[in-house]
Amino acid sequence: MITLENLTVRFGGVISLDAVNATLPVGTVGLIGPNGAGKTTLLNVLSGFVKPDSGRVVAFDQELSGLSGHRRARWGIRRTFQTEQAIAGLSVYDNVAMVHEHTGGARRERRNAVGQALEFVGLSAQQSRAVGQLSAADRRFVELARAVVGRPRVVLLDEPAAGLPETETNRMGEAIRAVPQQFQALTVLVDHDMALVSSCCESALVLDFGRVIAFGATAEVLGDEHVRRAYLGAEDIE
Numbered sequence: 001m002i003t004l005e006n007l008t009v010r011f012g013g014v015i016s017l018d019a020v021n022a023t024l025p026v027g028t029v030g031l032i033g034p035n036g037a038g039k040t041t042l043l044n045v046l047s048g049f050v051k052p053d054s055g056r057v058v059a060f061d062q063e064l065s066g067l068s069g070h071r072r073a074r075w076g077i078r079r080t081f082q083t084e085q086a087i088a089g090l091s092v093y094d095n096v097a098m099v100h101e102h103t104g105g106a107r108r109e110r111r112n113a114v115g116q117a118l119e120f121v122g123l124s125a126q127q128s129r130a131v132g133q134l135s136a137a138d139r140r141f142v143e144l145a146r147a148v149v150g151r152p153r154v155v156l157l158d159e160p161a162a163g164l165p166e167t168e169t170n171r172m173g174e175a176i177r178a179v180p181q182q183f184q185a186l187t188v189l190v191d192h193d194m195a196l197v198s199s200c201c202e203s204a205l206v207l208d209f210g211r212v213i214a215f216g217a218t219a220e221v222l223g224d225e226h227v228r229r230a231y232l233g234a235e236d237i238e
Helices: 037-047 068-075 090-104 107-121 136-148 166-183 192-199 218-223 225-233
Strands: 002-011 014-026 030-033 053-061 077-079 152-157 186-190 201-207 213-216
Touching: 002 037, 014 037, 014 201, 030 037, 030 077, 030 192, 037 068, 037 077, 037 152, 037 186, 068 077, 068 225, 077 136, 090 107, 090 152, 090 192, 107 136, 107 166, 107 201, 136 152, 136 192, 152 166, 166 192, 186 192, 192 218, 213 218, 213 225, 218 225
Parallel strands: 030 186, 030 201, 077 152, 152 186
Antiparallel strands: 002 014, 002 053, 201 213
16 A cells, blocks of 8 residues: 655645645555646656655555655556657567666566566557557557556556547556556556546545545545535536
């Protein structure tokens, strides 16, 4: 599990995270809220890209607050971003292998680890193709493969299905649901698609103006009238 203790982040006069306290359980946790709520800031804190002004993060009894982003990646934190990170001119295989190498994966394990990640996302047959030649949907799955290759302990997914048609969103949902069992990794999903969050996440944390306004079982959180009316829009959850 991940324990967030009094996390506060300020950017000038703006408080992006305001004394956030929560314990994220194993499985898949949805991180939701309106634009500007602090969701990506929280992912950046977990990744080590942003240092909080106060508070700390403990993941599976490991104090992360003093670790750089590079050391956290080697410890086991992986993530996707809203913008694609894979290098278009490199092959699918090389893009995933690069992450395995940079996160400390042993060379002797690389081919097997990359093969498992590509099989998981359904891209084994396309591993030799340049990423730039893939469809938009398959490029998203390359990003997911990069996030699960090796031995991740925590997988952070920042809007992995944004812009995908319904069929591919469903395919992404199937993969996300399988991550905790397949890789034994606690998964955090940020997405505005409440149907996807509902189908993938056992629990959900709602932020607004950097504060936690709801946290608990996903169905209960999404059914909360305050959350529905003020932050998500009831029509989006029907």
